[in-house]
Amino acid sequence: MSAEVAIQKFSFPFACAARLPQQDEVTQKGCAQVKALQGNPILTKPSPVTAVGALVHNEKQIQESPKPPPAAAVAPVPVCAEAPRGAVLSRQSVFEKLTVESEDQRPAAKRQLSSESAARTITVVKKSAVRKEADERRHPQQKAQPRGKAAPWAAAAGKRKSRKDLFSGSEVFLRVDSHVVRAGAELKEKCVYDVKTIVQSITLGARNELEKLRAIWVWLCHNIEYDVSGYLGRSEKLSSAEEVIAAGRGVCCGYSNLCAEMCREVAIECQEVPGHSKGIGYRQGQSLKHVKSDHLWNAALLAGQWFLLDACWGAGRVDMEHESFVKTFDDFYFLTDPEDFIDSHFPDEEKWQLLDAPVPLEEFERRVFKTSAFFALGLRLIQPRHRHIVTDDGEANVSLGFSRPTTFTYEITQHQDLLHCGAAEQESSSSSSGLLTVSHRSMKLQLLPPARGTYDVKVFARPEAATAPLIWVCSFTVECPTPRAMEEIPENPFMSWGLQPAAGSLGVVGSSLGSEAAEVDGGAFDLVLKTSRQLTVLCELVHPETEAAVAKRCVATRIQPDVLTCHVLCPLRGFYRLSVFVRDYDKTDVKFQNAANFLLHCKGKVIGPDELFPPNLGSACGPGTRTSEAGLSKFSHTTAVVSTQQGKCNLTFHNQRDLELHSVLSKGDNKAALSRHLFCTYTDSKVTVSVSLPGAGVYRLGLYARLAPGADFNPMCDFVLRNSCDQTGPPFPCVFSAWRKGCVLFEPRVGLLEPLARVRFRVRVPGAQRVSAVGETRADLKLNKSRVWEADVFTGNGPQQLKLAASSGDSGDMAVLMTFDIKQREGGV
Numbered sequence: 060m061s062a063e064v065a066i067q068k069f070s071f072p073f074a075c076a077a078r079l080p081q082q083d084e085v086t087q088k089g090c091a092q093v094k095a096l097q098g099n100p101i102l103t104k105p106s107p108v109t110a111v112g113a114l115v116h117n118e119k120q121i122q123e124s125p126k127p128p129p130a131a132a133v134a135p136v137p138v139c140a141e142a143p144r145g146a147v148l149s150r151q152s153v154f155e156k157l158t159v160e161s162e163d164q165r166p167a168a169k170r171q172l173s174s175e176s177a178a179r180t181i182t183v184v185k186k187s188a189v190r191k192e193a194d195e196r197r198h199p200q201q202k203a204q205p206r207g208k209a210a211p212w213a214a215a216a217g218k219r220k221s222r223k224d225l226f227s228g229s230e231v232f233l234r235v236d237s238h239v240v241r242a243g244a245e246l247k248e249k250c251v252y253d254v255k256t257i258v259q260s261i262t263l264g265a266r267n268e269l270e271k272l273r274a275i276w277v278w279l280c281h282n283i284e285y286d287v288s289g290y291l292g293r294s295e296k297l298s299s300a301e302e303v304i305a306a307g308r309g310v311c312c313g314y315s316n317l318c319a320e321m322c323r324e325v326a327i328e329c330q331e332v333p334g335h336s337k338g339i340g341y342r343q344g345q346s347l348k349h350v351k352s353d354h355l356w357n358a359a360l361l362a363g364q365w366f367l368l369d370a371c372w373g374a375g376r377v378d379m380e381h382e383s384f385v386k387t388f389d390d391f392y393f394l395t396d397p398e399d400f401i402d403s404h405f406p407d408e409e410k411w412q413l414l415d416a417p418v419p420l421e422e423f424e425r426r427v428f429k430t431s432a433f434f435a436l437g438l439r440l441i442q443p444r445h446r447h448i449v450t451d452d453g454e455a456n457v458s459l460g461f462s463r464p465t466t467f468t469y470e471i472t473q474h475q476d477l478l479h480c481g482a483a484e485q486e487s488s489s490s491s492s493g494l495l496t497v498s499h500r501s502m503k504l505q506l507l508p509p510a511r512g513t514y515d516v517k518v519f520a521r522p523e524a525a526t527a528p529l530i531w532v533c534s535f536t537v538e539c540p541t542p543r544a545m546e547e548i549p550e551n552p553f554m555s556w557g558l559q560p561a562a563g564s565l566g567v568v569g570s571s572l573g574s575e576a577a578e579v580d581g582g583a584f585d586l587v588l589k590t591s592r593q594l595t596v597l598c599e600l601v602h603p604e605t606e607a608a609v610a611k612r613c614v615a616t617r618i619q620p621d622v623l624t625c626h627v628l629c630p631l632r633g634f635y636r637l638s639v640f641v642r643d644y645d646k647t648d649v650k651f652q653n654a655a656n657f658l659l660h661c662k663g664k665v666i667g668p669d670e671l672f673p674p675n676l677g678s679a680c681g682p683g684t685r686t687s688e689a690g691l692s693k694f695s696h697t698t699a700v701v702s703t704q705q706g707k708c709n710l711t712f713h714n715q716r717d718l719e720l721h722s723v724l725s726k727g728d729n730k731a732a733l734s735r736h737l738f739c740t741y742t743d744s745k746v747t748v749s750v751s752l753p754g755a756g757v758y759r760l761g762l763y764a765r766l767a768p769g770a771d772f773n774p775m776c777d778f779v780l781r782n783s784c785d786q787t788g789p790p791f792p793c794v795f796s797a798w799r800k801g802c803v804l805f806e807p808r809v810g811l812l813e814p815l816a817r818v819r820f821r822v823r824v825p826g827a828q829r830v831s832a833v834g835e836t837r838a839d840l841k842l843n844k845s846r847v848w849e850a851d852v853f854t855g856n857g858p859q860q861l862k863l864a865a866s867s868g869d870s871g872d873m874a875v876l877m878t879f880d881i882k883q884r885e886g887g888v
Contacts, residue, residue: 219413220364222394225269229390232277235270238263239277247282252304254317258324271325272359272368276393279318279370284308285384287377290339314371315355328360332367334406335420337428339377342476343515343536344447347420352407359394365413366394369404372431379479391431402429428478433532436520437462440533441501447536450508453543457504457518457535464523464561467502468554469495474513474536484519484528491548494658496574497555503574507548508539523560549601549636553653562654565641566592567623572657579629579661586625586637586657593644593684596623597651601636612671615779617681617699618644626680626699628671629661644684670781673759674727677777682712686775689764690716699779701760703752706784710748710760714741717800719765721772722748724780726758733758735790735810741800749808750780751788757781790880797865797874801825804877805847811880814857821849824876827865831873834861834881857881 226232239261246257261278265271286308289296296310300317303309309317315331322329335347336354356369373392376385397413405423406412418426425445429438441458448455459467471492494505508514514537519529553559557574558567569589577584588596595618600610609630614637617624627637637659640651679685681699686692695711714720720741724733733753737760740747752758758780763772792810805821812818820840824830830840830848835855840848854861858881864873 219397219415221396222366225361225366225394229393232270232273235265235273236277239274240281243278243282247307252301254300254304254320255324257304258321262325268325268327268361272322272327272361273393275318275321275325276368276370276373278321279314280374280388282307283314283317283370283374284386285371285374285377286310286313287382287384290377291382311355311371314369314374315357318357318368318370322357322359330358330411332356332358332406332408332411334404334411335423336372336405337403337478338372339379339479341478343474343478343534345424345476347405347424354404356404358411358413367397367400367404367411367413368393368395372403376483377479379477389431391434399429399434402426427533427535429533430483430531432520432530436465436522436532438465438520438532443535446534447538448506450506450537450539450541453507453539453541453545455506455508455537455539457506457516459502459518459520459533460500461502461520462500465497465502465520466523466525466529466554466560467495467497467504467518467520468529469493469504469519470517471506471508471537472515472517474515478534483531491550494548494574494576495551495555496557497560498557498574502555506537507545508537508542510542511539513538546633547603548634548658549603551636551638551656553638553656556656556658558655559653561652563591565652565654566590566594566643567639567641567654570655576634576658576660579627579635579659580663582629582661582664582666584627584629584659586627586639588623588625588639588655590621590623590641593620594618594623594641595644595678595684596625597640597678598625598627599636599638599640600627601638602629602631602633604631604633609668609671612674612676613666615672615676615680615699616678618679618683618685620684620687624681624699626672627659628666629659630666630668630671632661632663632665635659635661670757672779673725673757675725676759676779677761677774679774680777680779682776686712686762689718689766689775690714691718691762691764691775696778699777700781701778702781702783704783706752706754706782706786706788708750708780710750710778712746713744714746715744717744719772720746721763721765723761723763724750724758725761726756735793736788738791738794738804738808740803742803743801749791751791751809752780752782752784753787753790755782755785792863792877792879794877795875798876802876807879810878811882812854812861814854814881814884816854817851818854819849820852820863821847822863822876823847824865826867828867829871829873830863830865832861832863834859854881856884858883 229236242260242263246260251257251260257278258275261274262271265274283303284307286294286296286306288294289308289310297303297306297308297313298316300320303313303317312331319329319331333355334352335350336356338354340353354371356367356371358365358367360366369392373389375387375389377383378385401412401414401418401423405418405420409417412418425447427440427443427446429440439460441460442456448457492507492509494507496503496505504516504518506514506516516535516537517531518533518535520532521527521529555574557572558570559565562568567588568591571585571587596616598614598616600613602610605613613628613630615626617626623639623641625637625639627635629635635658637657638653639655639657641654642649642651682691682694682697686694691712691714693711693713695709701708701710720739722737722739724737726733736751736753738749738751740749748760748762750758750760760778760780762775762777764775765772789809789811791808792804801823802825803823805823807818807820820832820838822830822840823846827848830842832838832840832850832852834853836853838850838852840850842848852861861879861881863876863879865876866873
């Protein structure tokens with residue numbers, strides 16, 4: 060190393076260095092006094108590292124004044140082998156000067172201090188550096204390089220700097236990258252193939268070694284494509300720099316050779332590093348012990364520390380299926396941290412791993428392959444430690460951690476030797492050979508291979524808010540000696556089981572069911588979801604052997620302001636997928652989004668076809684958000700499903716807004732035939748809906764309300780009535796419009812009367828002047844003290860109807876309230 064090199068390694072911008080502490084101004088034993096830098100031609104030569112430090116902190120000042128400050132302005136500084144801590148900057152300080160800072164983001168005061176600091180730069184030389192210079196003069200060909208386990212690439216402080224220590228993110232290179240892309244396009248248009256000319260053009264304006272190296276790497280990635288034809292042996296591989304530049308293509312050695320040559324033009328120490336890689340042609344599980352290495356990449360020296368970079372992998376990827384190169388700029392392979400680089404690149408020489416604890420070749424072969432997207436998404440591997448997994452009882456598990464909300468899916472296929480085969484992107488997964496669940500900060504994939512054999516598993520991921528396809532992040536091989544005997548799992552196109560990662564943002568904050576499969580007892584299951592705001596819900600139930608029309612009759616949902624309930628019936632044994640979709644209650648123009656997917660397992664009793672929910676069931680079953688908004692409250696039955704063993708029931712609630720109401724009872728698709736099995740009574744604000752069911756089975760009771768005069772009736776809610784009584788319930792009287800609010804029928808409560816019988820009638824009709832029962836004969840009811848009209852009425856011989864009528868006011872006109880049918884006499888006419 061020359062004296063010039065030595066002074067460059069220990070030169071630094073030192074703010075206010077001329078004013079040292081008083082005790083440091085005294086020359087002590089073992090120290091040498093540097094009296095006048097301008098007196099030594101070597102020392103007075105401007106240091107490139109010093110200029111770098113100034114450029115990083117104040118680009119504008121350097122552009123205006125490119126010359127370093129005059130040597131006369133520098134005060135003499137005592138130098139010794141053990142200088143005070145504040146008087147001499149270590150190599151770490153030089154390293155930190157290479158760190159890119161955005162000039163626009165720095166306060167004016169800091170920019171001013173940086174300018175003053177650059178103006179008062181002091182060059183300090185340790186005696187040890189001068190001695191080292193003499194040694195290196197005797198060995199001029201020796202290059203700076205790693206020396207095995209001694210870790211000479213580490214900074215003076217003893218800890219290796221990472222990529223993030225060097226620059227915070229790729230966005231700091233926006234100015235450099237933009238210039239390189241523009242300059243590269245212009246040079247290509249002008250057919251400029253000279254390395255020196257290209258380097259001078261693309262590094263114009265670069266403020267330090269880091270930016271120069273970045274410019275070279277970006278140019279390589281954007282202007283050189285991988286030579287797939289050369290790799291496959293169908294054309295001659297190009298190796299010289301001029302050939303690669305002119306053709307715009309090359310294999311890995313073309314990239315690495317050109318990178319090293321371009322770095323020499325800007326005096327950056329750059330080595331070509333041969334080794335193995337898990338790129339195209341890599342076969343999973345193969346031993347590389349006696350195999351010649353097949354890849355080349357680079358290592359560059361910045362501020363006394365080596366960094367790794369691979370422009371070949373940064374330029375894009377090879378699509379072997381179509382034998383083409385896919386140009387995709389990948390910033391990850393610029394100054395990649397050695398701990399991450401070793402997952403895919405294994406150098407022939409151990410020292411170029413740049414690791415304190417080098418990784419053996421066997422460990423490299425066993426390591427899980429991770430793409431650059433794995434690191435870009437901030438993922439971490441929880442299990443397994445190695446790429447090859449052997450199932451235990453037919454099951455294998457993969458788990459990844461993440462720090463930001465992430466969406467995952469996977470693909471499981473029959474094993475192929477080549478690692479890089481198949482798609483690198485995935486829209487969704489429909490695999491039924493595993494269960495993928497995502498919790499708050501981790502993803503778990505439970506793999507259940509369908510048969511004996513070896514399988515390839517690819518995991519794909521993307522940020523939760525992204526809409527682009529999911530990207531391949533890592534791979535495994537699964538060996539299944541004995542598959543688990545189990546029923547078929549339905550496909551899940553929504554990627555994961557349990558609550559989706561985005562469920563919270565959709566308003567679903569809790570679930571009665573986790574991500575594991577739930578056992579269904581008795582063929583019925585209830586799912587309860589807690590919500591943070593009012594939502595509406597739709598559910599989909601899928602079984603491999605159940606038709607969609609049948610599956611629709613297996614689900615009933617209840618919507619409440621802070622709870623969603625889903626009632627599920629299982630008509631077959633096996634696994635079911637229950638998918639839940641939600642949207643904000645008042646946003647009817649917004650699409651439903653998937654919030655959760657649950658796996659249900661029914662292995663015992665099942666529900667018969669006649670026990671399924673009625674067809675045409677509404678999405679709002681039981682009292683809930685809709686009934687509350689309409690002012691319908693205090694329901695006697697608060698669940699969606701009402702069971703009766705007597706074949707009848709009374710449903711009561713309050714109608715606070717005095718809305719006009721309507722009710723419908725149906726079984727299957729038959730509605731009209733059951734209208735006589737409903738009877739509604741309105742007293743003040745209380746409403747009673749009486750139901751007399753014609754037989755055993757499942758019925759739908761629908762409530763409707765007219766929310767505004769003249770408007771259509773809107774559905775309020777549905778009830779599922781489950782009747783276990785085989786006897787046929789009698790119908791109610793047929794009611795007419797004159798039967799209005801306040802009217803109450805006490806008896807008879809049936810609409811079919813015995814012939815030739817006297818039947819007690821008791822009825823309340825507010826405002827009536829006269830109430831009569833008209834059949835074969837006419838009977839007037841009398842008003843008692845309780846304001847109830849009553850009388851014993853003869854039904855007659857039939858088959859004519861018996862009418863109950865009333866008059867109000869002075870007109871005397873009678874209006875029919877309801878009619879009763881008379882049974883036909885057996886054997887009579």
